[in-house]
Amino acid sequence: MNHIKKIEIVDQIDVSQVYDELSHANSGGVCVFVGSVREFTQNEQVVALEFETYKAMALKEMAKIADEACEKWQLNKVVIRHAVGRKEVQEPVVVVGASSGHRDGCFEACRFLIDTLKDTVPIWKKEIFKNKEVWVSSTP
Amino acid sequence: MEVLLFGIAKDIVGSSSYRFNDKEPKPLTVKELKGKMRxxxxxxxxxxxxxxxxxxxxxxxxxxxxxxxxxxxxPPVSGG
Structure with a gap:
């Protein structure tokens, strides 16, 4: 199958473009996950999140995830896009999605894309609170 | 030999890269490199x-x- 994959690290995410990127004549389903900045983490108010990346490696790791998803499920198109820089509450920070002939494939692939991205892609998130800044997951 | 640093590692070292002193023996493996950095x-x-x-x-x-x-x-990744 000829999969079409779009892998990007960008300054700003536009979620409105993703349907066009994933729609395909052979796809009966499109599934998208958007991660966004949540205002509270463990009852503490977050002012913003700041993301940084090791871009060359992150793009490689994202491409591996897309390839693996295309091996596991019959997908026509895959998108993995992550934002970097400072993101305010409610702003989108990551969008992943897939389209496939039937819904099962794209639903399962979408979950795999975001879960694996969180595990392996070298992107780091700093939570900015009113009085402190914390790199997420850095210490046990 | 230079090491790129990101996230909390960059904050700990205080710079976006670290260069091993030319006078000291350089690490030969990843394990040695981590040991020297730690x-x-x-x-x-x-x-x-x-x-x-x-x-x-x-x-x-x-x-x-x-x-x-x-x-x-x-360091521990935290994208998404």
């Missing part, structure tokens, strides 16, 4: 994990490193 910056030892990438691929402890490789410390 020795120089003990706070790195307190992280929940610390991986190393060689030429932008995750590397094992036994992977050898040479000058000219692109080496990076990868």
């Amino acid at each position: 020795q120089a910056f003990p706070e790195l030892g307190k992280l929940s994990s610390l991986a190393v990438a060689v030429n932008s691929e995750y590397a094992e402890d036994h992977t050898s490193v040479v000058s000219g490789d692109e080496i990076a410390l990868i």
